[in-house]
Structure formats: C-alpha cells, structure tokens
Amino acid sequence: MxxxxxxxxxxxxxxxxxxxxxxxxxLTTPAGTPILTASGEPVYELSSTxxxxxxxxxxxxxxxxxxxxxxxxxxxxxxxLKDSIAYSRLQYMCYTFGSRLSGSQNLERAIDWLLQxxxxxxxxxxRGEDVKVPAWVRGEESCVMVxxxxxxxxxxGLGGSIATPAGGITAEVMVxxxxxxxxxxxxxxxxxxxxxxxxxxxxxxxVRYRSEGAIRAAEVGAVASLIRSVASYSxxxxxxxxxxxxxxxxxxxxxxxxxxxxxxxxHLTERxxxxxxxxxxSAQTMPDAxxxxxxxxxxxxxKPEEIVVMGGHIDSWDVGTGALDDAxxxxxxxxxxxxxxxxxxxxxxxxxLALWTNEENGLRGGVDYAERHKNEKHILAFESDGGxxxxxxxxxxxxPELLKVYTAAGTLLHPIQSAALKVGGGGADISPLVAYSVxxxxxxxxxxxxxxxxHTQADMPDKIDPLDLNKCAAAIAVMMYxxxxxx
Amino acid sequence: MxxxxxxxxxxxxxxxxxxxxxxxxxLTTPAGTPILTASGEPVYELSSTxxxxxxxxxxxxxxxxxxxxxxxxxxxxxxxLKDSIAYSRLQYMCYTFGSRLSGSQNLERAIDWLLQxxxxxxxxxxRGEDVKVPAWVRGEESCVMVxxxxxxxxxxGLGGSIATPAGGITAEVMVxxxxxxxxxxxxxxxxxxxxxxxxxxxxxxxVRYRSEGAIRAAEVGAVASLIRSVASYSxxxxxxxxxxxxxxxxxxxxxxxxxxxxxxxxHLTERxxxxxxxxxxSAQTMPDAxxxxxxxxxxxxxKPEEIVVMGGHIDSWDVGTGALDDAxxxxxxxxxxxxxxxxxxxxxxxxxLALWTNEENGLRGGVDYAERHKNEKHILAFESDGGxxxxxxxxxxxxPELLKVYTAAGTLLHPIQSAALKVGGGGADISPLVAYSVxxxxxxxxxxxxxxxxHTQADMPDKIDPLDLNKCAAAIAVMMYxxxxxx
Numbered sequence: 002m003x004x005x006x007x008x009x010x011x012x013x014x015x016x017x018x019x020x021x022x023x024x025x026x027x028l029t030t031p032a033g034t035p036i037l038t039a040s041g042e043p044v045y046e047l048s049s050t051x052x053x054x055x056x057x058x059x060x061x062x063x064x065x066x067x068x069x070x071x072x073x074x075x076x077x078x079x080x081x082l083k084d085s086i087a088y089s090r091l092q093y094m095c096y097t098f099g100s101r102l103s104g105s106q107n108l109e110r111a112i113d114w115l116l117q118x119x120x121x122x123x124x125x126x127x128r129g130e131d132v133k134v135p136a137w138v139r140g141e142e143s144c145v146m147v148x149x150x151x152x153x154x155x156x157x158g159l160g161g162s163i164a165t166p167a168g169g170i171t172a173e174v175m176v177x178x179x180x181x182x183x184x185x186x187x188x189x190x191x192x193x194x195x196x197x198x199x200x201x202x203x204x205x206x207x208v209r210y211r212s213e214g215a216i217r218a219a220e221v222g223a224v225a226s227l228i229r230s231v232a233s234y235s236x237x238x239x240x241x242x243x244x245x246x247x248x249x250x251x252x253x254x255x256x257x258x259x260x261x262x263x264x265x266x267x268h269l270t271e272r273x274x275x276x277x278x279x280x281x282x283s284a285q286t287m288p289d290a291x292x293x294x295x296x297x298x299x300x301x302x303x304k305p306e307e308i309v310v311m312g313g314h315i316d317s318w319d320v321g322t323g324a325l326d327d328a329x330x331x332x333x334x335x336x337x338x339x340x341x342x343x344x345x346x347x348x349x350x351x352x353x354l355a356l357w358t359n360e361e362n363g364l365r366g367g368v369d370y371a372e373r374h375k376n377e378k379h380i381l382a383f384e385s386d387g388g389x390x391x392x393x394x395x396x397x398x399x400x401p402e403l404l405k406v407y408t409a410a411g412t413l414l415h416p417i418q419s420a421a422l423k424v425g426g427g428g429a430d431i432s433p434l435v436a437y438s439v440x441x442x443x444x445x446x447x448x449x450x451x452x453x454x455x456h457t458q459a460d461m462p463d464k465i466d467p468l469d470l471n472k473c474a475a476a477i478a479v480m481m482y483x484x485x486x487x488x
Numbered sequence: 489m490x491x492x493x494x495x496x497x498x499x500x501x502x503x504x505x506x507x508x509x510x511x512x513x514x515l516t517t518p519a520g521t522p523i524l525t526a527s528g529e530p531v532y533e534l535s536s537t538x539x540x541x542x543x544x545x546x547x548x549x550x551x552x553x554x555x556x557x558x559x560x561x562x563x564x565x566x567x568x569l570k571d572s573i574a575y576s577r578l579q580y581m582c583y584t585f586g587s588r589l590s591g592s593q594n595l596e597r598a599i600d601w602l603l604q605x606x607x608x609x610x611x612x613x614x615r616g617e618d619v620k621v622p623a624w625v626r627g628e629e630s631c632v633m634v635x636x637x638x639x640x641x642x643x644x645g646l647g648g649s650i651a652t653p654a655g656g657i658t659a660e661v662m663v664x665x666x667x668x669x670x671x672x673x674x675x676x677x678x679x680x681x682x683x684x685x686x687x688x689x690x691x692x693x694x695v696r697y698r699s700e701g702a703i704r705a706a707e708v709g710a711v712a713s714l715i716r717s718v719a720s721y722s723x724x725x726x727x728x729x730x731x732x733x734x735x736x737x738x739x740x741x742x743x744x745x746x747x748x749x750x751x752x753x754x755h756l757t758e759r760x761x762x763x764x765x766x767x768x769x770s771a772q773t774m775p776d777a778x779x780x781x782x783x784x785x786x787x788x789x790x791k792p793e794e795i796v797v798m799g800g801h802i803d804s805w806d807v808g809t810g811a812l813d814d815a816x817x818x819x820x821x822x823x824x825x826x827x828x829x830x831x832x833x834x835x836x837x838x839x840x841l842a843l844w845t846n847e848e849n850g851l852r853g854g855v856d857y858a859e860r861h862k863n864e865k866h867i868l869a870f871e872s873d874g875g876x877x878x879x880x881x882x883x884x885x886x887x888p889e890l891l892k893v894y895t896a897a898g899t900l901l902h903p904i905q906s907a908a909l910k911v912g913g914g915g916a917d918i919s920p921l922v923a924y925s926v927x928x929x930x931x932x933x934x935x936x937x938x939x940x941x942x943h944t945q946a947d948m949p950d951k952i953d954p955l956d957l958n959k960c961a962a963a964i965a966v967m968m969y970x971x972x973x974x975x
Binding site for chain 2: 461
C-alpha cells in the first residue's frame, strides 16, 4: 500500500496560507507529545497521497549512497569551498539594490540583474514568471512618548498596517503581557494604545502578537496597537513583519518597538505613571504590482519531466538588505545549482532553482508557483529560509520511506557535519505544494542568532559568514543531486 | 626614601585633559615592552611624589587582611547580594529621566532626585557642587545616500560638531581606511565628505578617527567627515562620542555611521561607483550651563580629613539612557557606600562618593573636583567607568608598596572571583587628581561587550545584570573600606 502520510510543517515567514492547513491533525509521538519544527510549530499530517519516485527504496541505504555518490559528494564539497562567489554575489545584490519589498523598484531591479547574471552564467531555462504582488509602502513614521517626558521611541510599522491620521494618534498606553491579560482588562482598553509586551519564547508563539495584535486590540476598543518586537536579543532594534486585519473588526495602526522601550514603558506604567505616546504612520497599500519568481534549471538527463525544486525567496522586508532573510537562501541554492553545472553533474531528473517573490507579505510567489506548475511531477520541494549559519542537516516532511532514503543521503555530508535529518521540514514558499503531495525539505542551521536580525535594519551582509554560505550550498547541492539522481 | 612613581593611565571617555599628561614618560617592563591599560593605553610615569598613608606597610599582607578584615568582607559580600536595590535605583533613574547629557534638563532632574534620595537614605554631607558645563544640543540630523540609489543611513552626529547649512551638505564620499591613506590621497579630498572606515582594533587606537577626524579631513579640504562607528559589534548601531576641532583649521561637520553602512559605501566605491550622500545636522553649542557633582560621605572615625574618593560619572551621551556609561558606575559606588552605612562599618578615614558631571564632553566635573578639593588629603581615588559586567579585580596606578597592600586586600574578594590587581588603573574623572599625586584605581570587569553598547541607543538598563552590579558593589565596598581603614 502506497498510501502514506505527508507531514507538513510551517516555518518562518508568512502564515496566511499555512493557517489554511490547520484543519489537519498535528502529528504526535507515540507518547502523545506533539512533533514540532525547529521554530516550534506543530507538524501536520496530510490526508493526501504520494508516490515514492525511486525503485528498490529499501536498498538505498548509506552503503549504497557512499558507493554511488561518495565521489560526487566529495567533489561537490571541495568545489563549494574553493571560492566566495556566492557571498560576493549576495553582497553585490544587497548593496546595489538594497531591501527588496514586494512592489518596490529595488526588488524588480534585483530580479532583472539575477536573470541577467544567470543567463550569462549559462543556466538553462532562465526566466521570470510574473506574479501579482501587494504593494505596501511604509512612508514616514514615528513614535514619541509625550508624557511623562518627551522621548523618541525607535519603531517600525508592521507590514500591511493602515496609517494613522495625519497628526498621529496620541493616547495613553495600556501594557499587557498577553492576550489573556487583555481579555481580563478589556474594559480599560477603550481609546488606548495597547502595547503587547510579550517576552520572546519561540517565534511561532510570540509572533501571534504581531500577526493578530491589531485585531485583538481593536476588538476591545483600542485606537492603535504596539508590540514588543519579536526578538531574542535587541540593541534597540525594532523588528517589522506581517500582520493582518479581520473584516468584521475595525482596522487600527499596528507597529513594533524595541524590547528596551517596551521594558521602559512597562516600568513606568507598573509604578503608576500614565504613559502617553504619539504614533504617526503614513503607510499605504498601493495597487498590486507585477513581480516575478526567478527560475533556472539543470535539465534531467533521463527523466527531465520529474522535478526537484529548490530555492529561497527573493523579496525581503523594507529594512536592512534582507541578507539573511532571504538573500542567503537564494544564494545558497543558486550556488548549489552552479556547483552541479560547473562539475558537469547532470542528474537523472531536473533540478529547478526557484527564487520566489512576495514570501514576506503575501506568499503570492509560492502560491503562483504551485498553481502554475501543478501538472508537473515534483518529487521534492526544498527551501532555505531560516538564515544562513553553520549547516547541521535537513528537516523533512514526507513518506517514512523517503525519510530513510534522505537520511542515508545525509551521511554523505559527514565531512561538513550536516548529516542530521529530522522529522518535520518545509518552508512558506513550498507549502502550497503540499496540496499536491510534494514532500518538503529545508536546511537546518545553527540559528541561535536568527531572531536577533530577523526583519530588522541589522539584516545586512556582514551577518553571514561566507564559509557558512558555502557549506550550506555544499549540503544542498549534495542532497538535491542525490534526490534528483536516485534510480 | 619616599619618592616613588605614580603611574597614570587614561581609560575610556574624554581624552582632552589626559592628553595634557602625555609629556610624561610611558612606563615599560624591564624588557622595554610598554605597560598598557585594559583599553590599551600607555601607563605614564609621574614625576610627583606621594606619601604612603599607612604604617607598617610591609606587614599589610593577605594574612593581615584576612585576620583584620575577613569578617567585614564576608558581611559586605553577603549584604551586597541580598537585594536588588542598586539595580532598581539605576532602572528608576534611567527610565524616569532618560539620557543625561551635560546642559540638559534630564541631567539636572536626575541629580535633584539623586541628592534627594541620598538625603532620605541618611547619608552624610550630601550636596551638589556647582560646575559650569558645555551645552551641546544635537537637534535634527540625517544622512541619506542620494547616489547611486536613495538609501537612508542611520547616523549620530559627534558631540561638539557644528551643524551643516540648513539644506545639508551633499557631496561625494571619499573612503579611507586610515589617516595614512588620507595623506596619500590628499589631493582627492577637496570638496568631498571623507569617510574614515577604520576597523575597530582597540578603543584607544580607533577612537582617534572620532576625536581628530574632522581636523584631519578639513586639513585636506573635505567639507564634512564621517566615521565608521567605534564599535566591536554592530546591529546597525551608530556610536556617538566626543570630537574636537583645531583653531587654525576650518570646522566641518563630523558624524558616525554604523559599521554596516561603512561597509556598504566602501563596497560601492571600491567597485568604482560614485557615492554621494547628503548630511544634514543642526547641532548647536549653547552657552555653558550649571550642573553639579553629586557628593555624599561616610565620615572617618579617626582621620576624617583623609579621604578615599570613589564614584562614576552621572552625565551620559544623549542616546540610550547611559545605563552602562555610566549609571552603572554611579550605582555600584552608591551601593558600596550604602552597604558600609547599613552594616555600620565606619572606617578610620572618610569615604566620599563623588558622581562627577560632564565626563563625556568636557571633563569639567573631574577638573572642578580636583581644583576645589586640592587642599584635602586624598589617599586614593577610584572610578568605575568601564561598564558593569562580572567583576574581575582592580587596576591600580600608584606606589609599588601600595600595589602590594591592595593586592593583599584583593584576596578578600576571592569569594566573588574579583581578587586580581593589575598595574595601570584610573578613570577620566579622577585623572585630574594625578596632578596632586593621588593614587588611581578602577574596577576591572569582563568587558568584551562594552563596545557593543558604548555611546549608543542600545545602552539601556537591560544590558546590566543586577547580580553583576551587586558583585561590583561588593568588590568596591570591600576595597574602599580596607583602603580607608588600614592603620
């Protein structure tokens, strides 16, 4: 019986599409403990079916891998580590075009340049696939404490937020630690600016105040809402990110302040001071713009119609230069393709590089990709969108037989300590492919600092170690090559 | 023969006064290697004389210390660790009054509150001593790359800088790594904005670009100057700090940008792009204002006219809340005084707490203190101005006999791993007392992160661990008590 469970995990980034999956049952261990992804999100069971693309699966063990792919893996790893072109390209793109928010000129210029360089490099089927994307523009914004003393508070409006009226909104701040406290003290919220001062636990939990804060605050009559940034460390660093409204509930402006300033306001209110702030935002949502998913391929030599798709997302928030989120994922996968091409390692099946657009505030790139390519046979979808740090292995969601096969393939990565395969993997942009039963994989990295930089002005190229980028590329190249080449 | 060398070390902070010492000979080891302070500055020999305030100095060894002060030290340490009042006060001051730049209302309000609380606490001779201080006001400021693409660059004007004309200065950026490169390429500098992109090595070396950059750039015809922030780590964090002009050389605006943006501009110029920025600053130097050194005492029971002075500086830059620089030093020494008072440990000599004003941009508090109290007999001057982290011991500059005595006293601090005494200690505010041959001491801390936060918006109370603050207070209280009480 070929019917198997494809578990599905959502990771960092936009949650909108992913919530659509949540009618499904979260997977648990035999003891009933939930199986979680690296970011702490539940791994869901899917009711869909998948076929195993390989023959004689039981024999695809580590001995087989070493015999069949040991030499290729060694060549890939050596080749990956011998120059820093991936980092140079990442730097060039980040420094030259800057942040790459959907709808911006920066993004489209970066895409033009990417397409051009990939054509010049001689990649196959290089093309942009048009995608309509939202165009949210931050504009001028500020947050100032006006009482008990004047004090400028660094802030970032949250993506998708409405503006304040032109003169801003000046109101007393009501500080709550969580939604439960807001519910308990709902009677006090009317006319106030609610500050959700939720300490960072794990991204998947704390991000709810960013995603839903404006809805929950407006429900009880607040005129605006602020969050303590979703950050595991802060140097007075606000973190932006996506948020949403609900049609039945009034829309109010929603912004993030640094953890230090949330502490300050909480301290003042706890001792009985009345804290008033003036929040001024001029954000606008413009008509949808046209962006592109960036595609390049290494055509399969035997079954070109079977596809391993791998990539990252080319868009970013409009702060910093989106180096870790997710230029790193783009250049790790680009470099993986480049290595295979340069070494003449053409696998049986096609490896397709896809650099998705609009992951951050719409996921329209990932949705368009799944819809446009739904009649193709994807045997694996891979995304790198958890930052580029030292690689450790892979997360995988799919049939247990495949997990065994890829675990065996992972042993080829012992030389760069990236052999571990864990249950539960995926990425926002590949999650729409779950609907077509495509197994999901991501790279796992030493990401303890990821939420220092995520969606901040500090997400700049210096935060990536070129060696880590090369190691990630090596790990991805080996795994994708094997996945695409297995008999 | 009582003639001895008083070595002198300058540490973090304002360098103006200290440069006046530099006619003196730097101390070296017998092998000719320069003796340096923790921040890498030379330790200077002084030609002045000092008397040893204690009798039978040779007998003041660790056995003596343990016998005479072992119990007191244990009580002090236990008492220091039993509450978090020092941290609560620091938080209260930082959050309530904010940053405390000389000439600001914030600073004087904080001083009013400090004087009031210290009176309420029942300290002796609590008073403010008026000091005229400079009043530099930052005003609005910005730095924008206008070419090759629009890009906002976080920046901080440097303290004392002049403003730009109202519309800003727009000019091409010339990037140099050091003064030598500027000299080599002097012919190119005319009409440009020079960016000193000097990587951080040690504070004392790299800070020269902040202090002298405007002079050196103006000398070769630049219209403004920027520095790569003096920072050992950055999350897009500009660092402000003092700078100076030279009368014979035109004054030009001088500002700091984050290391990430210095990298970006350097990257663009290295590949031949012409980078233009518009620097806009409206800084003003107002007439001098009146501030105060904050004084409190624990009168000596036998020789009240002999004084151990200890403290930190109460002013800060106008960013963040000056929690590490130097509210921490103020509250570590305040808490030391408080502990001795609460335990009824009244030493033979007077311990005086002095919280100096205007360390950051004038050193007028330290200079006024030395002048006003020059006829008093100071046997030791202590400052904490290197951040509050885990204490490790003390730096000391003075007679070798005294170094031996204080090294013996340090053994009382083994329970909190703060026993080490090193040659070369001091602090900017106590450096004027060198002219009166007063031995100099500072606390040494695990300061590897100090230049992450120094003079930035990130210098907020959360950067201090309350336990470290208590441990520093314990170490200071023990050392000051012994120094003031020895026979």
